[in-house]
Amino acid sequence: MLIRLSSFSYTQFQRRWTDSIASDNPRFIHFPRIGWEEAGYRQFLFLKSQGLKTHHKFLDLGCGTLALGNYLIEYLDRGNYTGMDISAKALIKGRELVERRIGREKVKEKRPILIQNRDLTFSEVIGQAFDYIMVFSVFTLLPIKHFEEFVLNIEKIINQDSKIFLTILLGEHTHPLSFPTPLSTNLKHEYDLNLVQELLLLNGHKMGIVDTNEHWGNSLSERRVALLELSHR
Numbered sequence: 001m002l003i004r005l006s007s008f009s010y011t012q013f014q015r016r017w018t019d020s021i022a023s024d025n026p027r028f029i030h031f032p033r034i035g036w037e038e039a040g041y042r043q044f045l046f047l048k049s050q051g052l053k054t055h056h057k058f059l060d061l062g063c064g065t066l067a068l069g070n071y072l073i074e075y076l077d078r079g080n081y082t083g084m085d086i087s088a089k090a091l092i093k094g095r096e097l098v099e100r101r102i103g104r105e106k107v108k109e110k111r112p113i114l115i116q117n118r119d120l121t122f123s124e125v126i127g128q129a130f131d132y133i134m135v136f137s138v139f140t141l142l143p144i145k146h147f148e149e150f151v152l153n154i155e156k157i158i159n160q161d162s163k164i165f166l167t168i169l170l171g172e173h174t175h176p177l178s179f180p181t182p183l184s185t186n187l188k189h190e191y192d193l194n195l196v197q198e199l200l201l202l203n204g205h206k207m208g209i210v211d212t213n214e215h216w217g218n219s220l221s222e223r224r225v226a227l228l229e230l231s232h233r
C-alpha cells in the first residue's frame with residue numbers, strides 16, 4: 001500500500017502530540033525541564049529585563065499550557081496578553097492552571113485572549129500590532145519551513161519598535177522534510193544560523209543572539225539552543 005506521507009502535516013502531528021500531553025500532564029509542556037512554574041517565571045523575568053511594561057501588548061506564540069501566561073496574565077493590563085497555540089487542549093488546560101494560581105475572577109478580569117491557530121500566517125490576529133512577541137521552545141520542534149512562514153508573515157502584526165524573541169536549535173543539518181515520518185519525528189530540528197540570518201535580512205529584519213546565562217544559566221546553551229532577538233533593519 002502506498003502511504004501519502006505529505007497528507008499528514010507536521011502541524012497535525014504537533015497538535016496531536018500537544019493535545020495528548022496537555023490532557024495527561026499539562027505541566028509538562030515546557031523547556032527546559034525545570035518545572036512549569038520555574039520555566040514560565042524565568043521567561044517572565046527575562047522579558048521584564050528587556051523593558052516589558054504592563055501597558056504593552058504581548059503575543060505568546062506557541063504558548064502551550066501558559067507557563068509564561070501564568071505570570072503575564074496577572075502582570076499585564078486587561079486584554080494585553082494573547083496566547084496562541086495549535087492545540088486547543090493546551091489552551092484550555094493552561095487557563096485552568098492559571099485560574100488555580102491566581103483565581104478564576106482575576107483571570108476573567110484580565111481578559112486574556114487565547115487563540116487556536118492553524119498556521120503561521122497570523123490570520124487570527126490580523127490588524128493588531130504587538131509590542132512584544134515571544135516564541136519560546138517552538139521552532140526547536142519544527143522544520144525550518146515553519147520558521148520561513150513566520151518570517152514571511154510576522155510583518156503583518158508588528159510595528160517599528162516591536163521586540164521579538166524566539167529560540168532555535170543551532171546546527172548544520174537543516175532537516176528538509178516538512179511532514180513527519182517515523183524517523184523524522186525523532187530528529188532534532190536544527191537550523192543553520194547563516195541560513196536563518198540570510199532569511200531574516202532578505203525580509204527586512206536584523207538578528208542578535210541574546211546572552212541567556214543570567215536567566216537560564218547554561219541550560220539553553222549546553223543544548224545548543226539560542227535565543228534570538230529580531231528587530232527591523
Ligand SMILES: C[S@@+](CC[C@H](N)C(=O)[O-])C[C@H]1O[C@@H](n2cnc3c(N)ncnc32)[C@H](O)[C@@H]1O
Binds near residue numbers: 117146
Ligand atoms: C515545548 S512547547 C513550549 C510551550 C511554551 N512556549 C513554553 O515555553 O512553555 C511547544 C508548543 O508549541 C506549539 N506549536 C507547535 N507548532 C505550532 C505552530 N505552528 N503554531 C503555534 N504553536 C505551535 C505546541 O502545540 C506546543 O504547545
